[in-house]
Amino acid sequence: MKVLRYFQEGTERETLLKALSKEVLLWRQLNHPNILPFLGVNTEMFSPSFCIISPWMFNGDIISYAQKNPLDLDAKLKHTAQIAEGLVYLHGLDPPVAHGDIKGANILISDDCNSCCLADFGLSVLDTQSMNPTQTSSTQGSLRWLAPEFINPPSYTVAGAGMLIPRDIYAFGCTIVEILTGKPPFSHLSQDITVAMKVLGGERPSLPVDAIPVDSDFKSIHLILEGCWSEKNSNRPSAQIVLDLISKSQDRLLVGVQVSTHISSLC
Incomplete structure (x- = not known):
């Protein structure tokens, strides 16, 4: 259960509710093992807030889970590939759906x-419908994963729905770094505004050599x-291309483990 605390009244609330209804209807129709199912929405329990209902995931999010249960490189790549599979599904729908x-x-x-x-598929629509601050804004706290064209839209010429899928891909790249390192993008920078200026200046998150080997x-x-x-x-790249490249790394890691195991058995 997730409570969305938006503070509109009257016609503004009705507009927001219509936008929410459209998104949750789409979410309800999605069916993929790597997309969290949607169970329903309640507009009365926490009125005037909205309540999104989905299955409870006992282990929580991947970053919090990994802090308590360290993941090896194989597990990290496996989960990264699973998210790519979810994106391939979303982006492959007709019309394509952006997370x-x-x-x-x-x-x-x-x-x-x-x-x-x-999880939290589609909630970004609520931000575009609301001009007031919200405690659960889907992009609040997400600037470190945000593509440059969304940090400063006037500087970019591409607009409309064509921007949404590439935004997912950019954010996924940042999330790969987050999963591999256990830290958010630009973790060495404390202020989001500094991150925004770095990204607009062409800088991107770094992947430390201890997170994944820098070799062929x-x-x-x-x-x-x-x-x-x-x-x-x-x-x-498309989500499918990203998935294919992740799979190549998984295969090479598996071969490396098998060779290492074989050598150890000979000693």
């Missing part, structure tokens, strides 16, 4: 700890990030 707020806090771990899913076996991961963070959003 709108991809980050570690919106990736939940299953009860059996073997898979993860994207994992070159695909670095290629993913480079592509996801392209300044020109039309140059960012």
Whole structure:
């Protein structure tokens, strides 16, 4: 259950409710193991706030979970691939559907700890309908994952729905770094405004060498990030391409483990 505390009244609240109804209807129709199911919405229990209802995920989000249960590189790549599979599903719908707020806090771990899913799908529409501050704004606290064209829209010429899918891809690149390091993008910077200025100046999050090896076996991961963070959003790869590259890294990691195990058995 998630309570969305918006403070509109009268016609503004009705407009917001219509936008919410459209989004939750779409969410209700989604069916994929890596997308958190939607169960319903309640507009009365916490009135005037809205209540979104979805399955309770006991293990919480992937970042909090990993802090208590450290994940090895294989597990991190597995969960990253699962999120990519969820994005392939969303972006492959007709018409394509954008998540709108991809980050570690919106990736939940299953009860059996073997898979993860994207949560808080579609809530970004509420921000576009509301001009007032909200405690649950889907982009509040998400600037570190936000593509440059959304940090400063007037500086970019591409507009409309065509921006939404590339925004997901950019955020996913930031989330890959977050999963691999356990820290948010630009974790060395304390102020979001500083992050915004860095991104608009062309800087991107860094991936420490201790997070993933910088060698030919994992070159695909670095290629993913480079592509996801392209300044020109039309140059960012599709979710399917990202998934394929992650899978290559998984395969190479598996081969490396098998070779290492074989060598150890000979000693």
